[in-house]
Amino acid sequence: AQRVTQPEKLLSVFKGAPVELKCNYSYSGSPELFWYVQYSRQRLQLLLRHISRESIKGFTADLNKGETSFHLKKPFAQEEDSAMYYCALLSGANSKLTFGKGITLSVRP
Amino acid sequence: DTGVSQDPRHKITKRGQNVTFRCDPISEHNRLYWYRQTLGQGPEFLTYFQNEAQLEKSRLLSDRFSAERPKGSFSTLEIQRTEQGDSAMYLCASSAPINEQFFGPGTRLTVL
Numbered sequence: 001a002q003r004v005t006q007p008e009k010l011l012s013v014f015k016g017a018p019v020e021l022k023c024n025y026s027y028s029g030s031p032e033l034f035w036y037v038q039y040s041r042q043r044l045q046l047l048l049r050h051i052s053r054e055s056i057k058g059f060t061a062d063l064n065k066g067e068t069s070f071h072l073k074k075p076f077a078q079e080e081d082s083a084m085y086y087c088a089l090l091s092g093a094n095s096k097l098t099f100g101k102g103i104t105l106s107v108r109p
Numbered sequence: 110d111t112g113v114s115q116d117p118r119h120k121i122t123k124r125g126q127n128v129t130f131r132c133d134p135i136s137e138h139n140r141l142y143w144y145r146q147t148l149g150q151g152p153e154f155l156t157y158f159q160n161e162a163q164l165e166k167s168r169l170l171s172d173r174f175s176a177e178r179p180k181g182s183f184s185t186l187e188i189q190r191t192e193q194g195d196s197a198m199y200l201c202a203s204s205a206p207i208n209e210q211f212f213g214p215g216t217r218l219t220v221l
Contacts, residue, residue: 004151034209043112044152044200044212086151094165096142097202097210099151 006100021072023087032090113213134203
């Protein structure tokens, strides 16, 4: 069965500091991984997906199949990055998502 | 607003009552998903529709839960004989094939 692990619940950093949000997965097939973000009082929305290999709002994430990881990184955090972040794995013919428990990122001024 | 909408946004009910939630997906999306999110957890998959056909149900979906998508457009999720453990945020998402899932704002259910 597929599983997504986000080992930390909270990360608090100062503005301008680097950020790394950890995500590890377990899946027997070829993984397709996503990061979703939920800002305060807003709905869950896609931040980035590994197959697009884009940088969104300064965030990047590289799929490491050897370490089964998909960590989210940003070199210089901004206050507006404060939000809840979820790592998710797409699986099965019906493309359902399996989410991690999420991590709260707090960026202090 | 052309995004996914859900109604109601909040529902408070007493244990044992039945509740029904509605989801209106983005109009051209043929795929529709229901997820449930409890405090401190990420969303968990409940069920999936492709057009009007319900193609997958999670083991989380007990016999008290039923979902429909009668014309391949909006969907309803009904919970019969609610229990306190049903208290959660119920999320709906829709997508076109191979595209990202777009989420609605959710319905927060509180069972007293």
